[in-house]
Amino acid sequence: MKILVTGGAGYIGSFMVKALLDKGDSVVVFDNLKRGDRKAVDSNALFIEGDILNKEDLVALFSNNDFDAVMHFAGLISVEESSKNPQLYFENNVNGSKYLFDAAYSIGKVKNFIFSSTAAVYGNPMQIPIPEDHATNPTSPYGETKLMTEQNLKNMREKDNSVNFSILRYFNACGAALDGSLGENHDPETHIIPLAIKAAGSNSEFKLYGIDYDTSDGTCVRDYIHVIDLVESHVLALNKILSEGGESCYNVGTGEGFTNRQVIEMVKRVSGVDFPVLEVERREGDSTELVADVRKIKNELGFAPKYSELQTIVESAWKWHSK
Ligand SMILES: NC(=O)c1ccc[n+]([C@@H]2O[C@H](COP(=O)([O-])OP(=O)(O)OC[C@H]3O[C@@H](n4cnc5c(N)ncnc54)[C@H](O)[C@@H]3O)[C@@H](O)[C@H]2O)c1
Structure with a gap:
């Protein structure tokens, strides 16, 4: 199989590339490197520097390659940055994805798509754990861009039902290679585990955003999925659309939530550093609690996370950051 991985120089994409190569696929990575790292791309993948916003790059990409599927990871990922600069996010994530899908379909004749969506599409959910058919009501421009892109995939299939896709709504991707x-290695980094690890590494202050949420200890609750498990869900979703066709949408998480304070405690325990924690105001766009209902992905894809114990996640991330 020949698979295109957009955003393959980024955090999750680079793990996806490795997993696909390990199972014998041929992989092309397409990334503008604005937020990615060329060195993270496995040397057995073909790397093409390009931008999903650049139509010439896309024409060249799909004229010169025949792909069995597109896995679309390229995007801007910060809730906070999207609140400050929504235009940047709508342009890159919505328009960029639309250009990519259109070029893949019309030039590349690609019919199979896997899309990196997010739990942020649910906004502040009315039900925990959150099932996939829960109402969507994003509280950030980032979440809106993902929801609009989901809709664009649905529109493509409405026009041509031989287009197959799977939307994967990630909860918190985290962890590192064992x-x-x-x-x-995000820049800017906004995710709690790498930020807490950086605080531990330099014994500097960690900013805890919001301690007045309606949760057990006042801090936000999230569902953490190890990146190795996360990319495995893509392999399962791809196998399903390649064998059966159709459209699907899955939450990718563990179904278990941890508060920010619990995560901080785990980082302190694994690192052995009791770094100072500064409690500050809530961050714009953060939902109180996001925990996945994982019954669908478990039942339909047989998804069973292997590395997503919080301790394993933090230990692997600590090892990577220590290096
Ligand atoms: N990290 C998470 O916890 C998380 C959670 C939910 C969803 N997601 C989604 O998963 C995907 C990957 O996330 P990540 O954490 O690996 O992010 P990342 O920033 O590490 O990787 C994204 C990659 O996309 C590339 N990119 C961005 N815009 C591009 C463009 N216009 N053209 C070409 N390349 C472009 C960047 O250079 C980068 O290498 C994103 O779409 C993100 O929204 C991530």
């Missing part, structure tokens, strides 16, 4: 060779 040997510490690959990990999370």
